[in-house]
Amino acid sequence: MTAQAADRVDPVRQIEASPPGPEVGAFFDLDGTLVDGFTAVAHAGDRIRRRQASLGEIMGVIEASMRYRLRRMHFERLLVRAAGYLRGESLEELDEVGERLFGERVQSRVFPAMRQVVAAHQRRGHTVVLSSSALTIHAEPVARYLNIRHVLCNHFEVDDAGRLTGWITKPVIWGRQKAVAAEQFCAANDVDLTRSYFYADGDEDAALMKLVGFPRPVNPRRGLAELAAEHGWPVLRMSPTSRGILGNRRGGLK
Numbered sequence: 498m499t500a501q502a503a504d505r506v507d508p509v510r511q512i513e514a515s516p517p518g519p520e521v522g523a524f525f526d527l528d529g530t531l532v533d534g535f536t537a538v539a540h541a542g543d544r545i546r547r548r549q550a551s552l553g554e555i556m557g558v559i560e561a562s563m564r565y566r567l568r569r570m571h572f573e574r575l576l577v578r579a580a581g582y583l584r585g586e587s588l589e590e591l592d593e594v595g596e597r598l599f600g601e602r603v604q605s606r607v608f609p610a611m612r613q614v615v616a617a618h619q620r621r622g623h624t625v626v627l628s629s630s631a632l633t634i635h636a637e638p639v640a641r642y643l644n645i646r647h648v649l650c651n652h653f654e655v656d657d658a659g660r661l662t663g664w665i666t667k668p669v670i671w672g673r674q675k676a677v678a679a680e681q682f683c684a685a686n687d688v689d690l691t692r693s694y695f696y697a698d699g700d701e702d703a704a705l706m707k708l709v710g711f712p713r714p715v716n717p718r719r720g721l722a723e724l725a726a727e728h729g730w731p732v733l734r735m736s737p738t739s740r741g742i743l744g745n746r747r748g749g750l751k
Contacts, residue, residue: 524628526697531639543602580653614696626648676705
């Protein structure tokens with residue numbers, strides 16, 4: 498087999514040849530990794546269509562999103578601002594909205610090839626975890642759809658009546674804290690990170706990528722693509738309209 502052919506080995510076949518058992522973890526990011534795009538967009542769009550969002554909320558979300566993309570706003574502040582707009586709402590009702598929007602807007606954007614990857618890990622008896630900076634209303638419907646039992650994500654803070662306070666439960670899972678959450682999960686569940694996999698698309702996930710034995714960038718954004726090229730990590734490239742992996746090259750730069 499040539500070096501180029503070796504770089505294109507089917508990741509599902511690699512998983513099928515891996516050691517079985519729950520000591521091996523398979524951690525999956527959500528937005529941009531399991532799902533094409535951002536799941537929170539479906540909720541924001543639904544509030545606008547139903548005229549539940551005020552003009553101030555719409556403008557605030559747009560401004561915050563632009564500032565975050567330009568790296569002028571920390572992710573935690575962006576998340577807290579979004580939670581503030583929902584202050585006083587029932588978490589139970591928001592969970593129902595999240596489930597409805599998954600069926601209407603998100604399910605069709607789950608990468609078919611990533612469903613195959615998740616299923617391959619499950620067949621090997623690996624401990625599969627959805628590890629995301631998203632909120633429960635966005636992450637949990639995807640986890641249920643993919644039969645993923647373990648979810649590490651962010652939670653709304655609620656009062657005794659189950660209504661949102663406008664804050665996020667700390668510590669906020671993002672960047673280095675996502676790696677910490679994964680380490681704590683592994684310690685509590687006898688999972689060996691050095692034998693585990695992590696699938697993600699953003700450079701904010703570099704800390705966890707460096708901890709696992711099998712880092713797997715998926716459609717990586719530039720920062721993670723550069724890191725993948727530096728370390729020689731296999732990169733998965735896929736399309737929401739294709740059932741297969743478009744590429745599995747070492748390194749992430751086109």
